[in-house]
Amino acid sequence: xxxxxxxxxxxxxxxxxxxxxxxxxxxxxxxxxxxxxxxxxxxxxxxxxxxxxxxxxxxxxxxxxxxxxxxxxxxxxxxxxxxxxxxxxxxxxxxxxxxxxxxxxxxxxxxxxxxxxxxxxxxxxxxxxxxxxxxxxxxxxxxxxxxxxxxxxxxxxxxxxxxxxxxxxxxxxxxxxxxxxxxxxxxxxxxxxxxxxxxxxxxxxxxxxxxxxxxxxxxxxxxxxxxxxxxxxxxxxxxxxxxxxxxxxxxxxxxxxxxxxxxxxxxxxxxxxxxxxxxxxxxxxxxxxxxxxxxxxxxxxxxxxxxxxxxxxxxxxxxxxxxxxxxxxxxxxxxxxxxxxxxxxxxxxxxxxxxxxxxxxxxxxxxxxxxxxxxxxxxxxxxxxxxxxxxxxxxxxxxxxxxxxxxxxxxxxxxxxxxxxxxxxxxxxxxxxxxxxxxxxxxxxxxxxxxx
Amino acid sequence: xxxxxxxxxxxxxxxxxxxxxxxxxxxxxxxxxxxxxxxxxxxxxxxxxxxxxxxxxxxxxxxxxxxxxxxxxxxxxxxxxxxxxxxxxxxxxxxxxxxxxxxxxxxxxxxxxxxxxxxxxxxxxxxxxxxxxxxxxxxxxxxxxxxxxxxxxxxxxxxxxxxxxxxxxxxxxxxxxxxxxxxxxxxxxxxxxxxxxxxxxxxxxxxxxxxxxxxxxxxxxxxxxxxxxxxxxxxxxxxxxxxxxxxxxxxxxxxxxxxxxxxxxxxxxxxxxxxxxxxxxxxxxxxxxxxxxxxxxxxxxxxxxxxxxxxxxxxxxxxxx
Numbered sequence: 001x002x003x004x005x006x007x008x009x010x011x012x013x014x015x016x017x018x019x020x021x022x023x024x025x026x027x028x029x030x031x032x033x034x035x036x037x038x039x040x041x042x043x044x045x046x047x048x049x050x051x052x053x054x055x056x057x058x059x060x061x062x063x064x065x066x067x068x069x070x071x072x073x074x075x076x077x078x079x080x081x082x083x084x085x086x087x088x089x090x091x092x093x094x095x096x097x098x099x100x101x102x103x104x105x106x107x108x109x110x111x112x113x114x115x116x117x118x119x120x121x122x123x124x125x126x127x128x129x130x131x132x133x134x135x136x137x138x139x140x141x142x143x144x145x146x147x148x149x150x151x152x153x154x155x156x157x158x159x160x161x162x163x164x165x166x167x168x169x170x171x172x173x174x175x176x177x178x179x180x181x182x183x184x185x186x187x188x189x190x191x192x193x194x195x196x197x198x199x200x201x202x203x204x205x206x207x208x209x210x211x212x213x214x215x216x217x218x219x220x221x222x223x224x225x226x227x228x229x230x231x232x233x234x235x236x237x238x239x240x241x242x243x244x245x246x247x248x249x250x251x252x253x254x255x256x257x258x259x260x261x262x263x264x265x266x267x268x269x270x271x272x273x274x275x276x277x278x279x280x281x282x283x284x285x286x287x288x289x290x291x292x293x294x295x296x297x298x299x300x301x302x303x304x305x306x307x308x309x310x311x312x313x314x315x316x317x318x319x320x321x322x323x324x325x326x327x328x329x330x331x332x333x334x335x336x337x338x339x340x341x342x343x344x345x346x347x348x349x350x351x352x353x354x355x356x357x358x359x360x361x362x363x364x365x366x367x368x369x370x371x372x373x374x375x376x377x378x379x380x381x382x383x384x385x386x387x388x389x390x391x392x393x394x395x396x397x398x399x400x401x402x403x404x405x406x407x408x409x410x411x412x413x414x415x416x417x418x419x420x421x422x423x424x425x426x427x428x429x430x431x432x433x434x435x436x437x438x439x440x441x442x443x444x445x446x447x448x449x450x451x452x
Numbered sequence: 453x454x455x456x457x458x459x460x461x462x463x464x465x466x467x468x469x470x471x472x473x474x475x476x477x478x479x480x481x482x483x484x485x486x487x488x489x490x491x492x493x494x495x496x497x498x499x500x501x502x503x504x505x506x507x508x509x510x511x512x513x514x515x516x517x518x519x520x521x522x523x524x525x526x527x528x529x530x531x532x533x534x535x536x537x538x539x540x541x542x543x544x545x546x547x548x549x550x551x552x553x554x555x556x557x558x559x560x561x562x563x564x565x566x567x568x569x570x571x572x573x574x575x576x577x578x579x580x581x582x583x584x585x586x587x588x589x590x591x592x593x594x595x596x597x598x599x600x601x602x603x604x605x606x607x608x609x610x611x612x613x614x615x616x617x618x619x620x621x622x623x624x625x626x627x628x629x630x631x632x633x634x635x636x637x638x639x640x641x642x643x644x645x646x647x648x649x650x651x652x653x654x655x656x657x658x659x660x661x662x663x664x665x666x667x668x669x670x671x672x673x674x675x676x677x678x679x680x681x682x683x684x685x686x687x688x689x690x691x692x693x694x695x696x697x698x699x700x701x702x703x704x705x706x707x708x709x710x711x712x713x714x715x716x717x718x719x720x721x722x723x724x725x726x727x728x729x730x731x732x733x734x735x736x737x738x739x740x741x742x743x744x745x746x747x748x749x750x751x752x753x754x755x756x757x758x759x760x761x762x763x764x765x766x767x768x769x770x771x772x773x
């Protein structure tokens with residue numbers, strides 16, 4: 001009798017338990033005990049991805065675990081993990097510049113066969129993101145990642161300040177034109193100078209916020225937005241790795257001088273080592289009229305109760321005298337070669353590549369690179385910053401994605417910060433030294449570097 | 453092991469007589485030296501595994517071209533190339549100069565302030581324990597915490613430090629940046645390091661001051677020596693070995709300084725405050741130049757080890773006098 005009671009109780013518990021699992025949708029996960037760890041940076045879009053990932057768990061029964069690291073230690077942490085063939089991450093959303101090293105070192109699983117099998121076509125994604133996040137060697141049909149988070153540098157401005165009649169008339173009196181979002185860097189400097197030190201609502205404000213961070217990648221990701229538009233290139237397109245006269249051309253030196261002038265004339269005090277977060281703080285606290293930052297942060301800024309909504313406007317990185325480009329950001333999602341759950345990780349990528357999932361990704365605050373999403377007729381109206389994002393993705397350029405990118409990046413950080421913030425030498429000398437540094441790195445890598 | 457520790461004549465249930473006698477013979481066969489080795493062996497093994505082996509491995513790597521971000525490239529033996537590269541690199545010498553300036557300035561200030569505080573604390577006064585605890589607080593904090601909160605204190609627009617300076621000098625608070633200006637940043641890291649570690653020097657000096665027997669001062673009083681004379685002829689000479697010890701400890705620590713400076717300035721502006729430890733960290737864990745950074749680490753190790761040895765010899769001579 002006692003045994004029967006126990007059996008009855010067990011059956012009832014099992015039935016109730018099973019019913020509960022079906023209702024909550026976690027049945028398969030609990031039954032299979034499968035889990036995937038996804039590694040990325042700790043920032044706003046990561047929260048959106050966690051939200052999105054719940055759908056994957058519901059469908060597949062695979063639990064998602066996340067390892068998010070702040071941007072300042074993101075590269076150190078995960079490159080160390082990949083270098084040491086660790087098993088922490090099954091999936092990784094790695095920075096665009098890692099793709100060369102990840103492919104050459106076989107840290108990522110090559111996805112060509114998988115894409116063919118699952119009929120995932122790279123033609124369905126924005127071309128710049130495929131080249132930037134997926135291909136190595138660049139412009140070759142070798143894919144190591146699926147474009148996951150499209151991003152570029154853009155600008156925000158205080159629309160409410162720009163639209164005030166007294167400010168508009170003062171600007172017109174000084175510059176002889178209407179105060180409007182700048183189309184060129186000269187216009188941007190005029191506006192920044194105009195706002196610098198001005199009192200608005202009883203508070204002293206400053207012209208512009210630009211990247212100046214020294215430790216990781218900040219000042220490089222800022223200065224390139226000006227350099228590209230003044231005529232800087234990484235190498236001669238006809239002679240790969242030939243940098244002399246290209247990296248340090250007189251036009252590039254002028255661009256670097258301009259960035260320093262902008263830093264000196266029009267930024268808030270103490271912005272000597274500032275990157276994304278400092279920019280967001282400066283803008284949210286009503287300190288600056290214009291802010292350079294990544295599009296990834298714009299959904300959050302638009303929702304900000306103090307400076308969002310009608311008070312904020314967005315514009316594309318302004319053009320320079322010799323071109324119109326902007327710095328590419330963003331990342332692709334890859335399967336880590338040392339993962340023990342490669343099949344499940346591939347299943348995640350297959351799920352993530354679906355148009356409805358990509359559509360939801362954009363709605364939640366992520367930036368889809370799928371053409372079906374961004375080329376849809378209603379996309380420009382789907383967010384206040386959508387048109388600027390779309391335009392920016394058409395004019396992006398990226399930093400080196402070579403396996404030695406970290407050395408190249410840190411050399412540029414040093415040379416540019418030395419000149420812009422520490423007043424060391426001239427712009428020409430800074431770029432000449434940069435060519436010398438980069439030549440040494442490429443020679444160590446075994447590349448042929450032509451001097452002219 | 454249990455068998456070995458059994459007394460010779462103990463009865464071990466379940467163990468046959470021949471086995472017991474073999475065990476006894478083994479215990480008797482172990483000399484004191486062997487037993488001592490037995491006890492220290494685990495520690496030595498641990499030291500070999502986590503200290504000696506990595507050191508030897510690092511020496512080996514310093515002669516190679518290994519770069520972990522390009523581990524697909526064949527590993528080449530490059531002889532002394534890494535060492536030559538480092539010693540002929542102007543930037544490395546500038547970083548060493550920056551480090552030397554930081555070490556000398558901060559240690560000198562810490563010794564002066566620490567010794568002064570020790571002289572004050574050595575007297576009996578009301579609230580003595582409270583003030584001693586307060587002075588010691590900074591050195592109990594983590595360098596990461598110190599770096600972060602001083603960064604906030606130095607913030608030109610909201611940081612209280614600039615407002616304090618403004619109060620005394622009339623200079624507008626947001627017109628200067630302690631961590632962002634080439635002229636100020638090197639002094640800023642010295643200031644914060646001194647704030648944190650002068651109490652440590654004070655503790656060592658206090659130990660020195662308390663070790664001076666009272667009868668020496670009493671004899672000086674009888675000889676009508678002035679307080680100044682007592683300080684120069686008794687206090688200072690008798691605390692010199694302690695001061696030298698403090699200088700040694702602080703110099704070694706500051707030569708390796710990384711965390712606090714990295715948080716305060718990241719080595720900037722430009723490379724103004726880039727100490728050699730920051731250069732090493734960047735080479736090893738950001739640029740992934742393993743061979744090169746191993747060679748740099750060896751050069752730094754030899755420098756500190758050599759300088760410390762010379763210093764200890766001088767210290768011993770001072771003690772003997």
